[in-house]
Amino acid sequence: METLVSAPAFDRRAFRSALGSFATGVTVITTRAADGSPIGLTANSFNSVSLDPPLVLWGLAKNARSMPVFAEAEHWAVHVLSAEQEALSNAFAKSGEDKFSGVELETGHADLPLLTGCAARFQCKTRFCYEGGDHIIFVGEVIEFDRRDATPLVFHAGRYALAASKDAGRAPGGSARLAGSFDDDHLGYLLGRAHFQFYAPIRAAVREQGLDDAEYFALLTLTIRGRAGAAELARLNALTDCLLSEARLDSLVLRGLLTVDEEDGERRYALTARGSDVALRLIAVAKAREADLLQSFGDTDALALKTLLHRLSGLAGPHPDLWQPDGSLTAC
Ligand SMILES: Cc1cc2nc3c(=O)[nH]c(=O)nc-3n(C[C@H](O)[C@H](O)[C@H](O)COP(=O)(O)O)c2cc1C
Known part of the structure:
Protein backbone atom coordinates (compact mmCIF):
# COMPACT_ATOMS: atom_id res chain seq x y z
CA MET A 1 0.00 0.00 0.00
CA ALA A 163 -31.44 9.43 15.91
CA ALA A 164 -34.95 10.18 14.70
CA SER A 165 -36.66 8.66 11.68
CA LYS A 166 -37.03 10.96 8.74
CA ASP A 167 -40.53 11.39 7.39
CA ALA A 168 -39.95 10.35 3.80
CA GLY A 169 -43.39 11.52 2.74
CA ARG A 170 -43.05 15.15 3.80
CA ALA A 171 -40.86 17.75 2.17
CA PRO A 172 -39.54 20.42 4.53
CA GLY A 173 -41.18 23.80 4.24
CA GLY A 174 -44.88 24.31 4.46
CA SER A 175 -47.50 25.27 2.01
CA ALA A 176 -48.18 28.98 2.51
CA ARG A 177 -51.27 29.91 0.59
CA LEU A 178 -51.73 33.52 1.57
CA ALA A 179 -48.86 35.94 1.80
CA GLY A 180 -48.50 37.04 5.43
CA SER A 181 -50.40 34.02 6.84
CA PHE A 182 -48.94 31.08 8.75
CA ASP A 183 -47.99 28.03 6.76
CA ASP A 184 -48.59 24.52 8.05
CA ASP A 185 -44.89 24.14 8.91
CA HIS A 186 -44.89 27.04 11.37
CA LEU A 187 -43.68 25.79 14.76
CA GLY A 188 -46.45 27.50 16.73
CA TYR A 189 -49.09 26.06 14.43
CA LEU A 190 -47.55 22.56 14.61
CA LEU A 191 -47.24 22.64 18.41
CA GLY A 192 -50.78 23.93 18.78
CA ARG A 193 -52.24 21.43 16.36
CA ALA A 194 -50.38 18.52 17.97
CA HIS A 195 -51.49 19.73 21.43
CA PHE A 196 -55.18 19.95 20.49
CA GLN A 197 -55.06 16.63 18.61
CA PHE A 198 -53.34 14.96 21.56
CA TYR A 199 -55.84 16.41 24.05
CA ALA A 200 -59.06 15.83 22.05
CA PRO A 201 -60.01 12.48 23.72
CA ILE A 202 -58.69 13.63 27.12
CA ARG A 203 -60.75 16.82 26.92
CA ALA A 204 -63.82 14.73 26.02
CA ALA A 205 -63.25 12.65 29.20
CA VAL A 206 -62.80 15.88 31.20
CA ARG A 207 -66.12 17.24 29.89
CA GLU A 208 -67.86 13.95 30.70
CA GLN A 209 -66.92 14.60 34.32
CA GLY A 210 -68.58 18.01 34.04
CA LEU A 211 -65.26 19.85 34.30
CA ASP A 212 -63.78 22.66 32.22
CA ASP A 213 -60.04 22.99 31.52
CA ALA A 214 -59.33 25.25 34.51
CA GLU A 215 -61.04 22.83 36.90
CA TYR A 216 -59.19 19.88 35.35
CA PHE A 217 -55.84 21.69 35.82
CA ALA A 218 -56.76 22.48 39.45
CA LEU A 219 -57.46 18.79 40.18
CA LEU A 220 -54.24 17.68 38.44
CA THR A 221 -52.16 20.27 40.30
CA LEU A 222 -53.59 19.11 43.63
CA THR A 223 -52.64 15.46 42.88
CA ILE A 224 -49.04 16.73 42.83
CA ARG A 225 -49.08 19.49 45.47
CA GLY A 226 -51.51 17.96 48.01
CA ARG A 227 -52.81 21.26 49.43
CA ALA A 228 -52.71 24.76 47.96
CA GLY A 229 -54.40 28.14 48.06
CA ALA A 230 -56.08 29.82 45.07
CA ALA A 231 -53.15 32.18 44.52
CA GLU A 232 -50.64 29.33 44.36
CA LEU A 233 -52.86 27.26 42.03
CA ALA A 234 -53.29 30.30 39.78
CA ARG A 235 -49.53 30.95 39.74
CA LEU A 236 -48.71 27.32 38.93
CA ASN A 237 -51.18 27.37 36.03
CA ALA A 238 -50.51 30.92 34.84
CA LEU A 239 -49.16 29.77 31.46
CA THR A 240 -52.47 28.05 30.62
CA ASP A 241 -54.29 31.40 30.86
CA CYS A 242 -57.05 29.62 32.82
CA LEU A 243 -58.62 31.60 35.63
CA LEU A 244 -58.30 29.71 38.93
CA SER A 245 -60.20 31.98 41.33
CA GLU A 246 -61.48 31.16 44.82
CA ALA A 247 -65.04 31.26 43.45
CA ARG A 248 -64.17 28.59 40.92
CA LEU A 249 -62.41 26.41 43.48
CA ASP A 250 -65.34 26.85 45.88
CA SER A 251 -67.64 25.49 43.18
CA LEU A 252 -65.47 22.32 43.12
CA VAL A 253 -65.92 22.15 46.91
CA LEU A 254 -69.71 22.35 46.42
CA ARG A 255 -69.52 19.51 43.90
CA GLY A 256 -67.71 17.32 46.45
CA LEU A 257 -64.38 17.24 44.60
CA LEU A 258 -62.36 19.49 46.93
CA THR A 259 -62.23 20.22 50.66
CA VAL A 260 -61.28 23.63 52.00
CA ASP A 261 -59.85 24.80 55.31
CA GLU A 262 -58.20 27.98 56.51
CA GLU A 263 -54.59 28.42 57.48
CA ASP A 264 -53.04 31.79 58.38
CA GLY A 265 -56.16 33.51 57.01
CA GLU A 266 -55.82 31.78 53.61
CA ARG A 267 -58.29 29.26 52.14
CA ARG A 268 -56.39 26.09 51.21
CA TYR A 269 -57.83 23.39 48.98
CA ALA A 270 -57.21 19.62 48.77
CA LEU A 271 -58.80 16.72 46.91
CA THR A 272 -61.63 14.75 48.49
CA ALA A 273 -61.66 10.97 47.96
CA ARG A 274 -64.08 11.56 45.07
CA GLY A 275 -61.94 14.35 43.62
CA SER A 276 -58.90 12.13 43.80
CA ASP A 277 -60.79 9.30 42.09
CA VAL A 278 -61.91 11.62 39.23
CA ALA A 279 -58.39 13.04 38.83
CA LEU A 280 -56.80 9.58 38.74
CA ARG A 281 -59.32 8.41 36.15
CA LEU A 282 -58.49 11.40 33.93
CA ILE A 283 -54.75 10.84 34.38
CA ALA A 284 -55.26 7.22 33.29
CA VAL A 285 -57.03 8.47 30.12
CA ALA A 286 -54.08 10.84 29.42
CA LYS A 287 -51.50 8.10 30.02
CA ALA A 288 -53.37 5.67 27.76
CA ARG A 289 -53.47 8.38 25.06
CA GLU A 290 -49.70 8.86 25.36
CA ALA A 291 -48.98 5.11 25.30
CA ASP A 292 -51.22 4.67 22.28
CA LEU A 293 -49.56 7.41 20.24
CA LEU A 294 -45.99 6.62 21.27
CA GLN A 295 -46.43 2.97 20.42
CA SER A 296 -46.89 3.80 16.74
CA PHE A 297 -44.15 6.42 17.01
CA GLY A 298 -41.49 3.99 18.28
CA ASP A 299 -39.08 4.32 21.23
CA THR A 300 -36.27 6.08 19.34
CA ASP A 301 -38.47 8.82 17.88
CA ALA A 302 -40.37 9.19 21.16
CA LEU A 303 -37.11 9.83 23.02
CA ALA A 304 -35.96 12.31 20.36
CA LEU A 305 -39.32 14.13 20.41
CA LYS A 306 -39.42 14.45 24.20
CA THR A 307 -35.78 15.56 24.35
CA LEU A 308 -36.43 18.30 21.79
CA LEU A 309 -39.64 19.41 23.49
CA HIS A 310 -37.81 19.70 26.84
CA ARG A 311 -35.15 21.80 25.09
CA LEU A 312 -37.68 23.98 23.31
CA SER A 313 -39.63 24.53 26.53
CA GLY A 314 -36.39 25.56 28.25
CA LEU A 315 -35.57 28.01 25.46
CA ALA A 316 -39.07 29.46 25.34
CA GLY A 317 -38.79 30.86 28.88
CA PRO A 318 -39.15 29.86 32.52
CA HIS A 319 -42.17 27.86 33.63
CA PRO A 320 -43.46 27.07 37.12
CA ASP A 321 -42.20 23.65 38.15
CA LEU A 322 -45.12 21.70 39.66
CA TRP A 323 -42.74 19.07 41.01
CA GLN A 324 -40.48 21.48 42.94
CA PRO A 325 -41.66 21.81 46.56
CA ASP A 326 -41.88 25.61 46.21
CA GLY A 327 -43.11 25.46 42.58
CA SER A 328 -40.24 27.75 41.61
CA LEU A 329 -39.64 28.85 38.05
CA THR A 330 -37.53 26.48 35.98
CA ALA A 331 -35.52 27.30 32.90
CA CYS A 332 -33.66 24.33 31.36
C1 LIG B 1 -17.36 9.81 21.04
C2 LIG B 1 -15.88 9.45 21.12
C3 LIG B 1 -15.32 8.66 20.14
C4 LIG B 1 -13.97 8.29 20.21
N1 LIG B 1 -13.45 7.50 19.22
C5 LIG B 1 -12.15 7.10 19.30
C6 LIG B 1 -11.63 6.20 18.34
O1 LIG B 1 -12.32 5.76 17.43
N2 LIG B 1 -10.33 5.83 18.46
C7 LIG B 1 -9.52 6.29 19.48
O2 LIG B 1 -8.35 5.92 19.53
N3 LIG B 1 -10.02 7.14 20.41
C8 LIG B 1 -11.31 7.53 20.36
N4 LIG B 1 -11.83 8.36 21.32
C9 LIG B 1 -10.96 8.84 22.39
C10 LIG B 1 -10.69 7.76 23.42
O3 LIG B 1 -11.88 7.23 23.95
C11 LIG B 1 -9.88 8.36 24.58
O4 LIG B 1 -8.69 8.89 24.06
C12 LIG B 1 -9.55 7.36 25.66
O5 LIG B 1 -8.96 8.06 26.72
C13 LIG B 1 -8.60 6.29 25.24
O6 LIG B 1 -8.41 5.44 26.35
P1 LIG B 1 -6.96 4.96 26.80
O7 LIG B 1 -6.11 6.20 26.90
O8 LIG B 1 -7.20 4.29 28.13
O9 LIG B 1 -6.46 4.04 25.75
C14 LIG B 1 -13.16 8.73 21.28
C15 LIG B 1 -13.75 9.53 22.28
C16 LIG B 1 -15.09 9.88 22.21
C17 LIG B 1 -15.73 10.72 23.29
Missing part, protein backbone atom coordinates in the same frame (compact mmCIF):
# COMPACT_ATOMS: atom_id res chain seq x y z
CA GLU A 2 1.18 3.55 -0.77
CA THR A 3 2.73 5.38 2.18
CA LEU A 4 1.78 9.02 2.62
CA VAL A 5 4.97 11.07 2.80
CA SER A 6 3.51 14.56 2.93
CA ALA A 7 0.10 15.67 3.96
CA PRO A 8 -1.60 18.85 2.75
CA ALA A 9 -1.41 21.57 5.39
CA PHE A 10 -5.05 21.49 6.44
CA ASP A 11 -6.35 23.61 9.24
CA ARG A 12 -6.62 20.90 11.91
CA ARG A 13 -9.80 22.21 13.49
CA ALA A 14 -11.52 22.68 10.15
CA PHE A 15 -10.54 19.13 9.14
CA ARG A 16 -11.85 17.71 12.44
CA SER A 17 -15.11 19.56 12.13
CA ALA A 18 -15.56 18.43 8.52
CA LEU A 19 -15.01 14.83 9.68
CA GLY A 20 -17.49 15.46 12.50
CA SER A 21 -20.25 16.07 9.97
CA PHE A 22 -20.26 12.29 9.48
CA ALA A 23 -22.74 11.08 12.13
CA THR A 24 -21.76 7.82 13.82
CA GLY A 25 -22.87 5.58 16.63
CA VAL A 26 -20.74 5.30 19.77
CA THR A 27 -19.02 2.10 20.92
CA VAL A 28 -16.91 0.95 23.83
CA ILE A 29 -14.26 -1.59 22.87
CA THR A 30 -13.00 -3.90 25.59
CA THR A 31 -10.34 -6.55 25.97
CA ARG A 32 -8.34 -8.19 28.76
CA ALA A 33 -4.68 -7.41 29.50
CA ALA A 34 -2.13 -10.19 30.06
CA ASP A 35 -2.38 -9.59 33.84
CA GLY A 36 -6.15 -10.22 33.65
CA SER A 37 -7.31 -6.62 34.15
CA PRO A 38 -10.14 -5.38 31.91
CA ILE A 39 -9.21 -2.63 29.41
CA GLY A 40 -11.56 -0.48 27.35
CA LEU A 41 -12.09 2.80 25.54
CA THR A 42 -14.80 4.75 23.74
CA ALA A 43 -14.52 4.63 19.94
CA ASN A 44 -16.69 5.94 17.14
CA SER A 45 -14.37 4.73 14.35
CA PHE A 46 -16.16 1.36 14.39
CA ASN A 47 -17.60 0.20 11.08
CA SER A 48 -18.75 -2.92 9.30
CA VAL A 49 -16.41 -4.38 6.68
CA SER A 50 -17.78 -7.66 5.34
CA LEU A 51 -20.79 -9.92 5.79
CA ASP A 52 -19.09 -13.10 4.59
CA PRO A 53 -16.76 -13.59 6.32
CA PRO A 54 -18.21 -11.37 9.09
CA LEU A 55 -15.61 -8.61 9.59
CA VAL A 56 -15.67 -5.27 11.43
CA LEU A 57 -13.02 -2.58 12.00
CA TRP A 58 -12.10 0.26 14.32
CA GLY A 59 -9.10 2.57 14.72
CA LEU A 60 -7.01 3.15 17.84
CA ALA A 61 -4.75 6.18 18.32
CA LYS A 62 -1.13 5.07 18.48
CA ASN A 63 -0.58 7.17 21.59
CA ALA A 64 -3.57 5.68 23.45
CA ARG A 65 -2.68 4.23 26.82
CA SER A 66 -4.46 0.99 25.88
CA MET A 67 -2.47 0.56 22.62
CA PRO A 68 0.09 -1.97 23.95
CA VAL A 69 -2.73 -4.17 25.25
CA PHE A 70 -4.82 -4.07 22.04
CA ALA A 71 -1.67 -4.63 19.94
CA GLU A 72 -1.20 -7.96 21.75
CA ALA A 73 -4.86 -8.90 22.24
CA GLU A 74 -6.26 -11.76 20.21
CA HIS A 75 -9.85 -10.94 21.10
CA TRP A 76 -11.85 -7.77 21.73
CA ALA A 77 -15.51 -6.89 22.09
CA VAL A 78 -17.37 -3.98 20.50
CA HIS A 79 -20.33 -2.59 22.46
CA VAL A 80 -22.73 -0.38 20.51
CA LEU A 81 -24.04 2.01 23.16
CA SER A 82 -27.69 2.85 23.72
CA ALA A 83 -28.98 6.39 24.25
CA GLU A 84 -29.03 5.84 28.04
CA GLN A 85 -25.30 5.00 28.09
CA GLU A 86 -23.85 8.48 27.56
CA ALA A 87 -22.25 8.38 31.04
CA LEU A 88 -20.53 5.10 30.14
CA SER A 89 -19.20 6.67 26.94
CA ASN A 90 -17.76 9.59 28.93
CA ALA A 91 -16.21 7.27 31.52
CA PHE A 92 -14.45 5.17 28.85
CA ALA A 93 -13.25 8.24 26.96
CA LYS A 94 -11.02 9.17 29.92
CA SER A 95 -7.48 7.90 30.09
CA GLY A 96 -5.99 6.07 32.99
CA GLU A 97 -8.86 5.96 35.47
CA ASP A 98 -10.34 2.78 36.76
CA LYS A 99 -12.99 2.82 34.05
CA PHE A 100 -14.55 -0.48 35.11
CA SER A 101 -15.23 0.38 38.73
CA GLY A 102 -18.94 -0.06 39.46
CA VAL A 103 -19.62 -1.29 35.91
CA GLU A 104 -21.66 -4.49 35.64
CA LEU A 105 -19.71 -7.08 33.61
CA GLU A 106 -20.42 -10.42 31.95
CA THR A 107 -17.75 -12.76 30.63
CA GLY A 108 -17.46 -13.64 26.95
CA HIS A 109 -15.14 -15.61 24.67
CA ALA A 110 -11.53 -15.85 25.84
CA ASP A 111 -12.59 -14.23 29.14
CA LEU A 112 -13.61 -10.96 27.39
CA PRO A 113 -15.16 -8.37 29.74
CA LEU A 114 -18.64 -7.63 28.35
CA LEU A 115 -20.73 -4.57 29.26
CA THR A 116 -24.49 -4.92 29.70
CA GLY A 117 -27.48 -2.85 28.50
CA CYS A 118 -25.96 -2.12 25.05
CA ALA A 119 -27.81 -1.92 21.72
CA ALA A 120 -25.50 -4.60 20.25
CA ARG A 121 -22.30 -6.46 21.13
CA PHE A 122 -19.78 -8.06 18.77
CA GLN A 123 -17.12 -10.42 20.14
CA CYS A 124 -14.22 -10.50 17.69
CA LYS A 125 -10.89 -12.18 16.97
CA THR A 126 -8.18 -9.94 15.49
CA ARG A 127 -7.59 -10.83 11.80
CA PHE A 128 -5.63 -7.87 10.40
CA CYS A 129 -3.93 -4.72 11.66
CA TYR A 130 -3.17 -1.81 9.34
CA GLU A 131 -1.10 1.33 9.67
CA GLY A 132 -3.42 4.31 9.49
CA GLY A 133 -1.32 7.43 10.07
CA ASP A 134 -1.56 8.26 13.77
CA HIS A 135 -3.96 5.33 14.27
CA ILE A 136 -3.79 1.55 13.91
CA ILE A 137 -6.81 -0.02 12.21
CA PHE A 138 -7.92 -3.32 13.70
CA VAL A 139 -10.02 -5.65 11.59
CA GLY A 140 -11.71 -8.45 13.51
CA GLU A 141 -13.77 -11.49 12.64
CA VAL A 142 -17.04 -11.57 14.55
CA ILE A 143 -17.30 -14.85 16.42
CA GLU A 144 -20.47 -14.01 18.33
CA PHE A 145 -22.91 -11.12 18.55
CA ASP A 146 -26.12 -10.18 20.27
CA ARG A 147 -28.49 -7.23 20.06
CA ARG A 148 -31.56 -5.83 21.77
CA ASP A 149 -34.11 -3.23 20.72
CA ALA A 150 -32.61 -0.07 22.13
CA THR A 151 -32.34 3.52 20.99
CA PRO A 152 -28.74 4.04 19.83
CA LEU A 153 -26.46 6.81 21.05
CA VAL A 154 -25.33 9.01 18.15
CA PHE A 155 -22.24 11.23 17.84
CA HIS A 156 -22.39 14.18 15.45
CA ALA A 157 -20.42 17.43 15.16
CA GLY A 158 -18.52 16.68 18.38
CA ARG A 159 -21.69 16.17 20.46
CA TYR A 160 -23.96 13.37 21.50
CA ALA A 161 -27.19 13.25 19.54
CA LEU A 162 -30.27 11.12 19.07
